[in-house]
Amino acid sequence: MNRLWQSLARLSLFTALVSGPAICQADVLYSVTDLGTLGGDYIYVSGINNRGEVVGNCTTNGLNVMHAFVYSGGSLADLGTLGGTNSYGYGINDSGQVVGAAYTGSDQDDAFLYSGGSMSDLGALGGSGGDARAINNHGQIAGGAWTSSDAELHAYLYSGGTMTDLGTLGGTRSQAFGINDSGQVVGRASVSGIADYHAFLYSGGAMTDLGTLGGTLSYAYGINNTGQVVGVAYTNNSIQHAFLYSGGVMADLGTLAGGYQSVAYGINSEGQIVGWSDASDAQQHAFVYEDGRMTDLNTEIDTNTGWYLEMATAINDGGQIVGIGAHATNVLRAFLLTPYPVLQISATSSNAIQIQFTAQASTGYLIESRDSLSSGAWQTLLVLDPIASIHTVVITDSLLPGRPARFYRVRSS
Template identity: 25%
Template sequence: NSKGLVVGTAWKDEDTPQAISWKDGKLKRLPLPKGASSSASFASGVNEKGLMVGSSIEGESEGVNGFITDGSKVTKLSAPKSGPALAMGISDTDTVIGFGIPFDTEEFRVKTLRWDSKGVTAFPSPELYNANFAFAISRDGKQIVGTMMRMEEEAQKSLLKSKRYTNAFIAHWKTGFSNGDDGLGPDLTGGAVFPNYLYRSDTENPHAFIVRGGRLVDLNTLIPAGSGWELIFATGVNDKGQVVGMGLHENRLRAFLLSPQ
């Protein structure tokens, strides 16, 4: 933030990522929710007030939950009905975004989550998609972006309930790529690692989205037809509604900046 507070992940050893903060040359390990394992955690966002968010593996279930902390007091962030979740960002209005699997239905579907003073809200995917992941929120808390895709139900379960996949998710903060031995592909999102079958040529590509009016809107519907672009991942957004991310331009992977007209 503007006061020089930085959050991220440090490795105690090769297999132990830890959520940390850094300010004025001092490195501190972030407190974790009660019951969280010390074996794996990461920090992913900080706002102007100094509130920090991240995620940690649960010690007993080996699932994962988000958390928010001021450096001393810490609160666990879960999906509805105590489902697993990852916290990815926080606005200056203290709204936290991420994704998880709500346990309020029998379906196992990864959904964008928003935590605010009213509680936690889950956003279902539009037709044609069954999983969506929020990666960023604007400072004013009004803009949320991410990616949505079709994903096998078993893969969705594994992503947030399997220690192997959760560790691989966290590992991308260290290397930028996941462990090939785990059957996972390169980290193209800046915020997640997905099974590599999603990148096969015979698999429909993910699509970037922005939240508008309480629903997910495909960013590809907001760009001119015939532009040659397919917007895949949205990884950042500002208060003006400008979105950055990755996409395919004439079948080549490129970064993009999308500005509203």
Template identity: 35%
Template sequence: MNPPTGASLRLISLVLALAGPMTDALAAPPGYQVELLPVPRTGAYATTASAIDNSGVVGVNYANLKNYIESAAYLCTPAQCNAIPRLHEYPKFPRNSVYALNDAGVATGSSDDLMGEGFAGHGYLYDGSNLVRIPGFDQDGCGGCSLESVGYGINASGHVVGTSRTAKSRTRAFFFHDGLMLEIGYLGGHDSAALGINDSDQAVGYADVGGTDDIHAFLYRNGRTKDLGTLPGGNYSAASAINNRGRIVGWSNLAQNGLMVPILYKKGTMAALPMLDGATWGKALALNEADWVVGETEVAAGERHAFLYDGHSTYDLNDMLTADQRAEWTIEQAVGINDLGQIAANGRHRTSGAVRAFLFSPVAAGAAR
């Protein structure tokens, strides 16, 4: 990740206060200021965070719950949300999503676009003013058009990984840079997806393993794809993110077709992360350069809690809420953590069931929450 740019005085103060503790895991997590991110629209809707950059900007997706089709993408801080434009304004049920950000303020995701005489979703690069289309793989016989694509990860150079459909309706992982689409992540099977990329163009995701029913996490680097395998006894794994130190997080099962547990892969070894007490499954979704990991677990039937792992212990993000916040919200999923320790998360209202995006910002010991 690039060093933070354009940070507010509040964030600069956080860096100074936490510069020592963030270099190594703490015995206990710092206190957090928990903020509900702004609501960009009104009506029956959900807002979900998808990513966070080092200046504390959060990618937020809006979904209209009346038609379950209309969606919009925003870049949000606690002060305001700015909309990401669409590649094409389809008037009836417009769709737009954001899935990843880099520290230069460039976003990627999926947006409405024209394809031949119809509509499709294509990945994009958006730097705050310019919107660039990421084509899917070429489709034979359609006059130069391309199939659907989605950008799921972006690095400091603006290189993007994600998925694109093929002419045979398969889904394949791609690496997009300098206008070129490269297929990656092939493990001998039919389908694959790339979910994360670091500044060295190392990409991770998951793919079908040829000749089996297995799905395995993969690492793509220097033009080659490596099968990362699974935890002992498992047949399914996926890698969701990789940092600049080459550490990888994701999830794997422990037995064939069994429940998933969060994993950390480093130095050639995959290990399960400790889960919250009583948790039955979990997924690690993101990590920062200090190897702090966030994700989600199920702690009871139908009840999910977001977690933070600091290298020694796993903490429930709900324990970081004030009493009033905890009475109103359950934080179910943490989707991103930056190098300031800020966390992008999603919570569900205990009464209405509404889902909203949250920002967790660490505060110095003894500071007001």
């Protein structure tokens, strides 16, 4: 069934010719999709790839059994375990490969890679288990694993079948949470013993302490392909704030209006950041941060949906966001936010109208137009079949003499 994805975009031909591109953006910026469950009462989402596939973990029976899942094509797929009871999905790349942690038959929690329909155990650093938190588009994996005799827990980089110990910042603990396509790894590492964790960036064979916002602790959760890092750090007042580390500087992202604390979990190639912040109501609110501004995602969706968005955990390059929120029944559920297309419309030098927007992966579109907002049939300009990647759509429409205005809309199919 077709659905209207975009409020009407009106192009005044005079405006386009004199002032350049016009951009139309709906007041409601995202659609909300409930990801469902595997039959249980708890669900958590950790990542989303550029095809819109989501990874996380969900109970299959009440609150007792937890399994990793992938959400794709409108349904959840249970990934199973390594022979034990529970599993947890943490990361997914654009090929659909999933990493996480799963219990073995001996109740050991081991890192896994799920690829080609099967789950494989990645082993450890000589100790009894670990986890896999992130995977890039080259199949490189980052996580944490126990060393010999379970003496220390260290971050690792798994590449080409080999697990490499990334060390620590002087203590006995480190854990990786994110990796980009250049193989740069971020996470947290202790600077002494198991205390005072600091965010780190591992690049070029060396682990760098990213510091804090004046306090004693910081964690790095995400990194994009330009090397920008996000996470949480304590201020000199021991308050946790979301941060962006870029160009060698850690910047405090602040909070929503009236808020006290915040955390950033994910960043995409456009520099859009997601996480949560409290606000004047002392409740957690999912946010998106871009162009120097933190916005409550609850103000960007249709309030009639019954959703209250509490935490955003990941964002892909198309701006799709996943997280956790309360539904109309006041039960915590996982959500997927998909941005409505923003039409950029301009007149070309060849006396035509150019329409441009970003299309989501695996989504078909119909682009339509008419000369009056109140009457006349919508005419189809183009039918776009779904393709597997995020892409920019550019089409042209003839600019006819004597036409004072034209209206355009985009529908999903």
